[in-house]
Amino acid sequence: MDLPDFPVEGGCQCGVVRYRLLASPLSVYNCHCKDCQRFSGAAWSISMPVESDRLEHLSGTLASYDKIADSGRGISMQFCVHCHGWLWNRPQASPALVMLRAGSLDSLNWAVPVGNIWTDSKVAWVDIDPALVNMPGQPASREPLYDAWTELTGKDRP
Template sequence: MALPDFPVEGGCSCGAVRYRLNASPLSVYNCHCKDCQRYSGAAWSMSMIVKDDDFEVLAGETESYDRKADSGNVIAMHFCANCHTWLWNVPPAGSFKVARAGSLDNMDWAAPVGDIWTDSKAAWVQLDSSHVSFAKGATDRTPLFDAWARSHQE
């Protein structure tokens, strides 16, 4: 799938929080950790790694909740202050966010290229063998970045 012309936008369920991605994410992947299963209400959550410089909040207020992830890291989770849609996380290190791909206005182009925390996946989930896969979290995200870049070469 070809990348869209950036910027693209997304937001929460009630429309109060709106954001803009001014460039392609560094990667899109599925996270199968128990926390993502709980927060998304699904077997996994689809995540986009986006540079802080490429992410712009256009409207609305978020509330945050600091949680201890399966990795042991404390991650700030951001939700719409009104409808509580889970929109993005802020990891403890780096200059990026991990945004929820499902919050994009159109996510047709955001096909995932990897899976993380596969040790925690639901037993019935069949992983895509073409994806980069990590049993735990990806401490080095380079393989996810490379897989994303390869998936969009022309």
């Protein structure tokens, strides 16, 4: 798979908040937890863990909503203050990471999910590819997802 030439950009629905992703994410995967279903309004959301220093907030004001996730861990959800589009969250247990919502990228053609987490919470009609890295709940480690992304892209982690 070919990655785009970084940096790439994205933003919220109304265009007020813009950001730049400076390098490849650590992985791309689907999250089927109830939080992602509620926040995205879909059966899952596409998560992209990125190192905090590789995400540049360019414009617009963010609103934050701190909550306890399905995993029991604290997260800070980040939204556009104007249109309330969900852009990323910051896991309190991993302050060096930002969990970017891939759907907020200007182009996500290259953001191929390599796995699924919280498969025990998936909606009944979703089929999970058993060849992917799949986890029934919150992974104790994202390393298998990172390794699958490295294998797919042929690029070493930053």
